[in-house]
Amino acid sequence: MAETMGEGPQDGAAEVLDRPLPEGVRRRVVQIVADGFGGLTVTELPAQLRQYARFAPNRRAKFAGNAMAAALETDPLFRQRIGERLAEAQPELTGALESGTPPPAADPLDVAAAAYVIRPPGWVKLVTAAGEEAQRADAERAGEESRAELERLRAELDRAREHTRSETERLRTELDAAKREADALHRKLRSALSDVKRGEAALRKLRGEMEGVRAEGHAQVSAAESESRRLRTRLGETEAALEAARRAAREGRSVEDMRVRLLLDTVLDAAQGLRRELALPPVSVRPAETVDAVEPGRMTPKDIAARALSEDDPAILDQLLALPQAHLVVDGYNVTKTGYPQMPLEKQRLRLLGQLAQLAAQTGAEVTCVFDGAELAVPVLLAPPRGVRVLFSKPGVTADELIRQLVRAEPPGRPVIVASTDREVADGVARAGARPVASAVLLKRLS
Numbered sequence: 060m061a062e063t064m065g066e067g068p069q070d071g072a073a074e075v076l077d078r079p080l081p082e083g084v085r086r087r088v089v090q091i092v093a094d095g096f097g098g099l100t101v102t103e104l105p106a107q108l109r110q111y112a113r114f115a116p117n118r119r120a121k122f123a124g125n126a127m128a129a130a131l132e133t134d135p136l137f138r139q140r141i142g143e144r145l146a147e148a149q150p151e152l153t154g155a156l157e158s159g160t161p162p163p164a165a166d167p168l169d170v171a172a173a174a175y176v177i178r179p180p181g182w183v184k185l186v187t188a189a190g191e192e193a194q195r196a197d198a199e200r201a202g203e204e205s206r207a208e209l210e211r212l213r214a215e216l217d218r219a220r221e222h223t224r225s226e227t228e229r230l231r232t233e234l235d236a237a238k239r240e241a242d243a244l245h246r247k248l249r250s251a252l253s254d255v256k257r258g259e260a261a262l263r264k265l266r267g268e269m270e271g272v273r274a275e276g277h278a279q280v281s282a283a284e285s286e287s288r289r290l291r292t293r294l295g296e297t298e299a300a301l302e303a304a305r306r307a308a309r310e311g312r313s314v315e316d317m318r319v320r321l322l323l324d325t326v327l328d329a330a331q332g333l334r335r336e337l338a339l340p341p342v343s344v345r346p347a348e349t350v351d352a353v354e355p356g357r358m359t360p361k362d363i364a365a366r367a368l369s370e371d372d373p374a375i376l377d378q379l380l381a382l383p384q385a386h387l388v389v390d391g392y393n394v395t396k397t398g399y400p401q402m403p404l405e406k407q408r409l410r411l412l413g414q415l416a417q418l419a420a421q422t423g424a425e426v427t428c429v430f431d432g433a434e435l436a437v438p439v440l441l442a443p444p445r446g447v448r449v450l451f452s453k454p455g456v457t458a459d460e461l462i463r464q465l466v467r468a469e470p471p472g473r474p475v476i477v478a479s480t481d482r483e484v485a486d487g488v489a490r491a492g493a494r495p496v497a498s499a500v501l502l503k504r505l506s
Contacts, residue, residue, distance in 0.1 A: 081194075084186055085128065087172030092127040093120040095144030105130045105137050110401070122401060131176070142177040153177055161185065373504035376496055380422040382474040388465055388493075389415065389501065390458060390479035391430040397480055397498040412444050414505040419446030427465060431458035459484045466491045 093116040096104075101112050108130055111123040119127070131138050146153040152165060156179045161170045167188065174182035369375075380387060395407035402410070412428060419426040425448075432451035443449040452461045462477060466488045469475050475493040478501040479485060485495035 081168075081171070081186070083168045084171045084175065087168050088131065088175050089120050089124045089127055090116075091145055091172055091176055092131055092141055093117070093123075094148065095141045096127070098144045098147075099140055103137075103140060105134050138176065138178075145173060145176055149173065156182075156185075371497065371500055371503075373500055376476070376500055376504045377422070379474065379476045379494060379496070380418075380424045385422075385424040385474040385476065386469060387418075387424050387426045388462055388475065388477045388488075389426070389428045390462060390477070390481065390484060390498070391428045392458065393479045393481055393484075394498040394501055398502040408441070412441075412447055412449065415447045416444035418505060429458050429461050429465070432456075459487075463487050463491065466493045469493075 096108070096111070096116065096119055101109050104112060107126055108123060111119050111126075114122065131141065142153075152162065152169065152173050156170070156174055156177060161174075171186045171188070174185040379385060389411070391408065391411060392404075395402075395404075395411050399407060399410065408430065415426050415428055418424075426446060427448040427450060429450050429452070432453060441449060450461060450465075452458050459481060462479070462484055466475055466477065469492075471492060475488070477484065477488045477493050477495050478498055479495065480498040489495055
């Protein structure tokens with residue numbers, strides 16, 4: 060990262076670093092900012108760093124290193140506050156730098172990083188000297204490692220040569236043994252070939268005997284099949300006679316059954332004709348429904364909207380979810396990227412679903428969380444928590460379209476609340492009769 064100084068009150072503010080900040084110095088600078096970060100209030104932090112206020116110093120250095128370095132370079136007031144924290148933590152080092160006499164026993168990287176933060180006169184020379192010293196140290200370390208590696212490779216080469224010699228002797232010995240074994244196998248093979256010839260002759264004899272047995276078996280099977288066909292014929296004749304006897308027995312009661320059924324059909328046809336002639340309508344209205352009165356529990360999301368509550372007050376969400384048969388539809392990634400965008404998508408989903416499960420258990424409302432399936436490379440292996448329905452949009456369908464389909468699927472009059480900051484989604488579900496709330500309101504309620 061190439062560094063250019065901003066305006067400041069110190070004498071060294073006019074100096075300019077005309078080369079990239081050495082990597083070792085940059086790491087020390089980021090660590091200084093991460094350590095001093097926790098001593099500042101949220102209002103004292105630049106806007107782009109406030110989301111990392113609760114991070115531990117090591118996590119800050121890992122996830123917000125570039126952002127902290129950029130803020131330190133572009134925000135003189137933030138750099139001055141970090142310098143004050145550094146002076147409190149290392150008063151001897153900062154005092155020596157401000158007096159123009161850096162301690163000779165200190166680490167050059169620490170001296171350069173502190174000079175970069177507080178920027179006394181001559182700080183550019185200190186940073187440049189630290190970079191050159193680090194490069195010399197790296198070069199010396201690389202030379203030592205190369206020499207050690209060369210010695211190691213030479214030793215390995217000697218061992219490999221010795222191993223090759225011993226392996227060659229072993230292979231020669233094994234080759235001689237293999238030749239002797241091959242000669243023995245040749246002799247066994249000739250003996251086996253003679254045994255095979257004798258076995259083939261015995262096999263031909265057995266095949267002849269088997270053909271004779273097979274012919275005799277075919278003759279016996281033909282005789283058995285003829286006897287079976289004769290028995291099946293006699294069985295069919297017997298079954299036909301039995302069915303005739305049963306039919307004769309049934310005909311005796313079928314006449315009486317026919318008379319009773321005919322009388323019953325006549326009575327039913329007469330009753331249906333009388334109903335058609337009188338044209339009696341079905342009973343659809345009860346007497347109690349004709350009395351004009353106000354029924355309890357008829358509050359709607361529109362009534363909640365008319366109450367004296369701010370749109371960003373999480374209490375309005377509690378009142379909406381308290382309506383009978385309320386259904387909360389959540390635009391998943393819209394909520395997670397509003398509340399904790401720095402987390403991976405998998406951890407965003409798990410965190411939101413865990414909080415929604417608690418909300419469903421507290422309110423008893425139906426909760427559906429919708430995620431965009433277009434961002435998935437493979438199917439998600441996810442066990443939805445109790446009380447939360449989890450849906451991913453199909454290929455070619457956005458999460459916004461799936462949310463509008465869910466709202467249109469609900470019957471008119473049911474309270475449906477949609478949590479999303481997307482203005483297009485909010486306007487669409489409002490036209491369909493749902494009540495939109497901002498993602499920030501849901502995040503406040505969950506926290």
